Amino acid sequence: MTKLTVGQLADAAGVTPNAVRFYERYGVITGHRSSGNARRFDPDAICRIRLALAAQRVGITLKDSAAILADIPPMSPDLDRWTSAGAELVRIGRARVSQLQATVEQLSTLDFLGQPQPAAGRPRS
Amino acid sequence: MTKLTVGQLADAAGVTPNAVRFYERYGVITGHRSSGNARRFDPDAICRIRLALAAQRVGITLKDSAAILADIPPMSPDLDRWTSAGAELVRIGRARVSQLQATVEQLSTLDFLGQPQPAAGRPRS
DNA sequence: ACTTGAGTTCACCTATAGGCGAACTTCTAG
DNA sequence: CTAGAAGTTCGCCTATAGGTGAACTCAAGT
Secondary structure, eight states: OOSBOHHHHHHHHTSOHHHHHHHHHTTSSOOEEETTTEEEBOTHHHHHHHHHHHHHHTTOOHHHHHHHHTTSOTTOOOHHHHHHHHHHHHHHHHHHHHHHHHHHHHHTTTGGGOSOOSSOSSOOO | OOSBOHHHHHHHHTSOHHHHHHHHHTTSSOOEEETTTEEEBOTHHHHHHHHHHHHHHTTOOHHHHHHHHHTSOTTOOOHHHHHHHHHHHHHHHHHHHHHHHHHHHHHTTTGGGOSOOSSOSSOOO
């Protein structure tokens, strides 16, 4: 049973069949159809979904995940491709952290309250 | 001119009049109406919007910003109220950073690729 | 009086990530 | 052969943060 149905893939990846179809529409996974128009997926679709889910956790959209995954050939047993895609995720994630960190530190100056002091007595000089 | 129209407030806060109405619907700001049904805002609305915008940058929704702002009395010249609200933002922001950091570090193990190795050489038995 | 500008409400559009149900087809087992 | 499980498409619903246009009112200036 090298091919997976929607439900099987959904179970394996820990998502709903609904989500699987959604991922297909977004190009995260690619399937072909069997007679009767049912989706069939290669097992590597599981990894693709896992990667996309991991990506979501660092704020990467499905669309961007699809772009990353597009570089990995179908049914690739090439583990390097996967690990480097994973590494890219980590790289992006670290960048997100730095960005957020900088934003928070900048916020901590409370400068965002700006000059328009509400009805405050003395404008900050 | 102690009261502000939508347009004036929008300009002062650096958003569109559209956004101002949106913020009012979400309770970020509160206005009253003048004859002719036009919105009128107290100047502290500028600070409320600024705070909400700052909050957005650390992933806080308008709804949550509204909750934070609800603790500040209208037209408050009480600077402490504002700085402590700002401090809360920073606190939440720092928490977000730690969370994201942890997520990324966990991701860096690449464990998310799971067992279901694509079509790797060794058939899973 | 008329125009213009700024205000109003209402409702639909975007992107993101799906959930849910209707209605229909196909596959599989007894 | 027929019932049920699982598949299909389609379209509407959610939340978030607004943008955009239609149609309309209101107050002011010339």
